[in-house]
Each structure stands twice: as C-alpha cells, then as structure tokens.
Amino acid sequence: MSNTKQNGSIIAIITMMFLYAMISFVTNLAAPIGVIWKNAFGGASANTVGMLGNAMNFLAYAFMGIPAGKMLSRVGYKRTALIGIAVGFFGVLTQFCSGFFVEAKTVGFVIYLLGAFISGFCVCMLNTVTNPMLNLIGGGGNRGNQLNMIGGTLNSLAGTLTPLFVGALIGQVTKETSMLDVNPVLYIAMGVFAMAFIILSFIPIEDPAIGKTDSSTVFEHSPWAFRHFVLGVIAIFVYVGVEVGIPGTLIYYLSDTKADGGGLPIMTATAIAGSVAATYWLLMLVGRFIAGFIADKISSRTMMLCTTIIAIALLATAMILGKSIAVSMPVFTGKAFEMVTVPICALLFVLCGLCTSVMWSCIFNLATEGLGKYTASASGIFMMMVVGGGLLPLLQNFVADNAGYMLSYIVPLAGVVYMCFYALIGSRNVNKNIPVN
Template identity: 30%
Template sequence: MTSSSTVNPPVQAAQTSGNYTFALTSLTTLFFMWGFITCLNDILIPHLKAVFDLTYTQAMLIQFCFFGAYFICSIPSGSLVKKIGYQKGIVAGLIVAAIGCLGFYPAAAMHSYPVFLLALFILASGITLLQVSANPYVTLLGKSETASSRLTLTQAFNSFGTTIAPYFGAYLILDNVASSMATAAEKAASVQMPYVMLATSLLVLAAIFAWLKLPKIEKHNETSEAISGSALQYSHLVFGALGIFVYVGAEVAIGSFMVNFFGEANIAGLEEAEAAKYLGYYWGGAMVGRFIGAAVMQKIAAGKVLAFNALMACLLILVTVMSSGELAMWAILLVGLFNSIMFPTIFSLALNGLGPHTAQGSGILCLAIVGGAIVPLLQGMLADSIGIQLSFVLPIICYAYICYYGLKGSKPAQANV
C-alpha cells in the first residue's frame, strides 16, 4: 500500500555529519506497521460482509471511512506537526491509531457495523498523522542527495507489511471462524484479540518513540514573500492529481474485492481463509516491482514506463473479466507487479517544474488519495448490480487514464497566468 504525506512544515535538513542509522532503523518499524494495518482492511471487508450480511456497497464503506480519513485529516495533521514537531507527531499518531484498534473490541461486543466504521476512521486518522510526521522526517535525516533512497528503503518495509498482513489476518481472524457453525457474534468477536494485539504494539512503539533521543530538525523561518499564482494553473499537476485519485482507487479496489472474487465458483471457489493468503502475491508483486522499476527507469523515460505498466494492468484485468478459473485468478494477482512504480512516478511527474508551487502541488496530490475511498465504493455499486467479475471494468478505466497520463498528460505545461 502506498504511503504519502500532506504538505509538510518548512524545515531545514538535519546536519549531515551525524549518524542517523539508529533513528532510521526505528522509523522503519512505523512504515511496516501502517502498511500492515492498511492491508488488513482487505481481510476485514469479506469478513464483516459475511458477519453483517452486507451488500458489496456497504462492505466498501470500510475503505470509504479509512481513506476518507486521509482526505479529512491530512491538512489538520500537517498543522499539528508544525506546532509540536515530528517526534511528538509520531507519538501522537501511534496513540490515536492504538485507540482506533481498541475500538474494535466494543464494536464486536455490540455487534455494530457503524461502530466498526468509527473505529476504522479513528485508526486511519492516527495513521495519517503518523505518515505526515514520519515521511518528511526520513527525508531530512541525512544528506539531501540520498533522501529518495532513504524513503524508498523505508517504504520497502511498508510493502513488506502489506505482503505478510494477509497471512496474519487469514490465520488469526478468518481461520478462527472457518466453521459454518460459528455464530455471527463469534465471527465478529474474532477481530477483537488481533486488534488488541495491534493496539498493544502501537502503544509500545509510542512509548519507545517518546523515550528515544531522536535528532531535532530545525524549522525555517516562514517566508514573508507571498507566492503568486497557484499550482492548479499547471495542467500536468491537475491531470496528475486525477492520476493519483484513480491509481489509489484502483489499487485499493482490486485488493478489496480479491477474497470474495476468489471465492466465486467459476474462479477458484476458495474459502475466505485460503483466498486471503493469495493477497500476499498481489502486494508482494508491488514490492518486487519497485526494485525492477527503479532499475528500468534509469534507462527509459518515467512516463513511458508508467504508460507500459498501466497498459499491462488494463490487459491483465481484461483477461480477468473475460476468463475464469486459475487464469482469471493469476491475471488479477499479477496486476500488483505493475502497480509497483505508479504512485511515486505519477507523483514526481506531476510535481515536475512547479518551482515555488511544489509544496502546494504535493498537498493537492496527497488529498487525491481519497480515490481509495471513492473508487472501491463505486465498484461495490457495480458489483451489486452486474456482478463482481464484471465490476472490474472500473479499474480498467482507471488504468487507461494512467496510460494516457504517462504518454501525454504528464508533459509539463506552462502555468496559465
């Protein structure tokens, strides 16, 4: 799962002479945790759909609440971090996320889907604050020339978290209620202990980060000069924001429907617990693809690589829609490999040439992550009306737009002054 942050407070890079290995090692645990927690939603969706007998549209409210928190909380989180600093922001984010995890206990006890959604929103609000604090902090711990490599390395741990989370969820949540004799209350209760364990881990991390002596990052003085114009005057930034919207939406939607899709009789007929384990291939493919893509883009223009990956995603999903059995199953799993470079590539292409409007442009792109809330909900509506397999035409449209963006829409244009 992609990680990002909103507009960050003006900062000054840390002194490059220091040794930040310990600080960076500590921060990698955060990237792992939020990747892990975010990917567990793909387990929660089929599980709570069965527990509460939900339609696909209702089940997708899980992603709507989770990614909606990014949209609502990103800017307030940025303002808070500006006031209290990165380290305290990390601690606060961990505590809020832990409170959200603990909310799963009363939600299961009350057998209330709305309370589950509220707990998810609180959890995602904490993750948002955590990302707003940790992402820029990693880029500032060391030399500016190696900032991208540091962030790529820590985000690899984010991908590692998304890769192993399905196995954890399948074992601790779905396997425990595999019996058809389990009551709805017992199925709902199966999420209590896993999320209490997550809350405990987050609180332990909060205590550790409150105790650690991490390097201080000094803030720049605010500039008194007003920047004229707006980032929205750049067409490639506007098109890029839509690209982020549809990319995150498509990536999240595919992961959200996969367990139910693999349970279809004409696809694999898998039980939820078994189907969930295949999710690791989808997210693991994204992790592997990042390393391949980074090497390829040393030789080939980023826009062309983006367009190629988007085209391959379109073709694979088309195979999924038009076939059945293992061919359809593995085709949709392979989309993860081609997702790998999309988010950072769209992000960087959209910010190219923005100059003093770069910070504003970054904020606009981060707000576009709300696509993870909207697109899965729309696909849920499609699945309820035309079936889960045909509903994958929506991600095809999303990737087709990304292909256009890579070839044409990403070309920098002068601002329309």
C-alpha cells in the same frame, strides 16, 4: 559535522521506512475484516457492506489531508508522526471495542466503522510525513523516488502479512464469526503503535531544509497553479482506488460460492481467498524491492508508462477470460508457498501487483517535482485525494453486486488508463515560470 548530519539522515530514513510499514498494516486490516461483516449481514449488497470499513478508512483522508499538510509545516515532521501514531492507537482500540457487541451487531458495526475512520486519520498523517521527507532527503528526482520505492517495499511486506494474520485467525467465515476472532491482530497493532510512539519520542529527527518554510515565507501562488500537480492529484485518487480495489474485490470474488463467484468449493474458497490477496501484496513487495535498485537509473515517467501499459493488458485479459480456465499458482500461506488452483482471472489480477507496486512513488515524485516551497501544502492536498482508495473500491463492489465481479473491474481498468495518460502527457511541468524559492 558532515558525519553528524549524515547519521541524522540515516536515522530519519530508517524511521520513515518503519512508518511506511505501519501505514500498510493499519490500512490492510479493512478488507479481510470486511469479510466478517459481509457474512454477518449478507443480502444483495453484501460486498458493498463489506467494503464500508475500507471506505471509512480512506474517507478520513478527505477531512485530514489538508490539515495534515498544514500540521507538517507548523509542528514539523516528528511531532506530526507522533500525533499520527497516537491517533492510530485509539483507532485500533475503537475497532477492538466493536467486538464486545456480538449480539447487537449493528451497534458493533457502527463502532467498527468509527474505528476505521479514526485509523484513517492516522495513516493520512503518517503518509503526509513519510513521502515528502524521503523525497526531500533524497534531493528529489530519481534518488528521492528510489528512497520511496525502498520504503514501499516495507509497506508491501506489512500488506502481505496483514491478510495472512487475519485469515489464519478467522479461518472459514460464517455468520457466527465476529470481531473477537481477530483480537490477537488488534492487540499486536496497539502494541506496535505504543512501542513506536515511545521509540520515536527519543529519536532525534531534524526536518529537512529543502522545502522548509517559516512565517516570513511568501506564497505568491499555490500548488493548484501547477498543471502537472493538478493532474497528479487526480492520478493519485484513481491509483489508490486501483491498488486497493483489485485485491479487495478479489477476496470477495474467491470466497463467493455463488454462480458469479470464484467457482471454488466452500472450504477451498474461504481458505485461499486471503492468501491469494496476500500474494498480490507480496508481488508489490517484489516490484518495489527491484525498483529500489533501478529507480535512480530509470525515470519515474518511463517506469510509470511501462507499468500502466502492462496493467491495462492484464486487467483486460482477466475480464475477458474470467473463470473459463483454471490454473495453478504459487500462494504464500504464511508458512510456505503452496500450489493452489484458481480461475485464470485471479492469477492475472494478482500479477497486477507487480505493476501497481511502483505507481505511488512515481506519481508523487512526478506531481511534486519542481514545487519547492509549495511541497508541504501539496503533500497535504495529495493525502486528501487518497480518499479514492475508499470511494473507487466501494463503487467497484457496488458494480459487483449489481452486474457481476468481472464487469466491476472496469473501474480499476479506467483508472489505469488515466494513469497511463498522466505518465505520457499530464506529468510534464508546463509552469516553470512560477517562482518556487
């Protein structure tokens, strides 16, 4: 009996790991594809336009976060995941259809934004499933955090490969570059979704008993009654904005050949922008991989505090130095690592990937610790606030359009400062008197 239960847990863990990768694959399509729309429309607000697809992707969280949490409680983890995968297929299909409107680019852009919005519903539902299930299977605490770290490693791997795929397909972006140039990536995405739906349909996954509720469960309070959860919701809002905004804006900065841009030759800039951003995600993979081995020995609070302090130092130094110094850094181009010359700020921004790699699971673990029967609804609220990944990068690129790229990084810097506060003070559960059984 115990062997059967253990095998079921292993299958569930592997499935959640795969879903982790799919979440990143869909989410990270937005920034590199945004370069196409940025160049297609141009103008003084080009960066803001380019980031709209990413904004729509994350805006979906605001609408789907709480319903996804309720869906988790009513239909279970497996059915929620299957519905999310089906929605993801149609989201990518809609983005694919935008490529047929090459001449009517405004119509095509609207259809693309709709597809990004639908895809956002998908990643919201999948996120709602993966995080609490891995945390609950691990029994919470450091072990639950460790499983989420390992899942985050696969998430980062998909995040590394996505901009490389898109960058290799579109090459140098011009006004003639269209969505048709990234069709192979969209074909792959739809194929993966279809295959995942079929495979998951046959995998027996039993919902974890911890935190499970039914119609007889009485909820005297809500997750909002817990101070550490409320502050954690804010922390996840700013975290996702920081995680997405740093590499997303970096792509635009390096591919911008104007005075405030990366200061690189046109061919060099367009060739390496996506690869540099991919290296950021690769470092997130490295960070999560390492953390997966040590997370059961180091508390989430300690890990969060150390990484936020380092990130503050990196961001502040990058903003001060800008492109005053050119440095060489190894960049993964899809086939091998190559040494390329970039402004020193680009190297420092990329190194932030090591820090942001562990923040999501640390915040989620700290914010949901001790919630018991409120975990499922808390997860839905948490997902709603992931909308920060769309709003903060949009704000950052608005600042970039009007005040310059370096000053725009004040947005993620402020976010990291808040997360440091959360790790130090805000994450402590001061509401232990509330019954959670």
